[in-house]
Amino acid sequence: MGNKRKLVLFISTSLDGYIATKDESLDWLFKVDGEGDNGYSEFYETVDTILFGKRTYDWVMKQGIKELPYKHKECYVFTSSPLDDKEDVKFVNEDAISFTNKLINQEGRNIWVVGGRELLHSFIKVKLVDEFIIKVAPILLGSGIPLFKEGGYQLNLSLKGVRNFNQFVELHYVVKK
Template identity: 50%
Template sequence: MERKTVLYIAVSLDGMIAKEDGSIDWLDEFEGDNGYSDFYQTVDTVILGRSTYEHVKVLTPVFPYQDKTCYVFTGSPDSYQDEHVTFINEGARAFTARLKQEKGSNIWIAGGAELVNAFMKEDAIDEFIITVIPVVLGSGIPLFHELTNETKLRLKGTKQFGQAVQLHYVRA
């Protein structure tokens, strides 16, 4: 089985992944893991952007992805040190092409918005699993922004988790 890069993320109904201050507390209102546990078993590699990595470190006392190979994209990889992650400063397409050559499971593009947009600009995301949470934030950090290329997708499936709907797309 070929490894795939998979964006797995939750968004508000108006397309935001966080409030303007980066807060994701609005996700706490919804019960259950909305398929997260099942998805997590399908990946062995997690890719985070620097801001998301820093946010995760604040939110959780123990790094949550210790059982996975974890990479953090940052413009200054030498500024960081963490036994659980490798810091990367290179193009998304070249980096993931190398990862896909290695044996393993799928690769989770965990976010945030800057990372997702860098990967989108380089056409480096194979599948999109987006859970739409029924809340309109009105403002915040949009999942997609500043994109100049059109990306056509094909619906692979949908799932309902309580009031949330998960959309699963693959590249057309």
Template identity: 50%
Template sequence: MENNRKVVCYIATSVDGYIATTEDSLDWLFKAAEGQEGDMGYAEFIATIDTVVLGRRTYDWVMAAENGQFPYQDKMSYVFTSTVAEEHAFVTFTDQTVSDFVKALKEKSGKDIWVVGGSGLLHSFVEENLIDEWIISIAPVLLGKGIPLFKEVNVESSLKLKSVKSYGDFVQLHYKKL
């Protein structure tokens, strides 16, 4: 295992920059993905990850969508929360600052770290300039409103394009931080 871990945001967005509807629905994404060939690079990506990081709202959404079965049982998994954390066999709940958390993780050997979402947690990572790579799949949908991928931030980051791939009607942009 290398000790050169990266924090990666792998996420899908609508063409107009939303990651979910105002009701937290991803039905638009699942509908857009119907009939697309393959997994749009997910299997290749997930093989590079051994740690997943979620915000509390995203965790709750995932657990509801997966009928209480946590989908990343083979990964170290952390949920950022400010509420009292229950115990879960596959998840560690934390209220650390994202900068302290990432520093501690990067000092350990392992694979890359996936910031699954949501928008609030991602905002904290962006504000601290902690995302090393962005893999953003753009779905062929305009939502008009919803939960934005990016909130207004007080930081500027320069990125370098690593690749552009198309998967049917989807486009995937892969950037690394300079």
């Protein structure tokens, strides 16, 4: 068996730690000068599986796209409601931790936690996330949806690297286990 798959968060945030405004807008993110795709394509090639919470999936689908932009990747959406799978996504109505542990133990590339905050929090609480790749934008939102939820955990991290993409700074951390 090859290397163990990793569960990785790859996300952008404001300098004050928000991933979106209170009305779930990301408009602020596109006003910051980046460089190319800010490392997205490079990261995207390292994953073959993508995980969403239902709210994040619904938000993505409300953006006027006809299909998920994650071609040729296994996409799973965790939901408490039984839903029929679609061509490009499977809806999971079971415990996210158990299901994700099964995925981690299968052959494959890394697994990307796209969001949302509740799903990420459940993974952090049980120390399931292996790496955090966070793009920090030079903007203070003052309020909004914070990247991390309060409560009941502490993770010790080790800095793997820092890169900049024009005005964005990428912080890459590995979780000390």
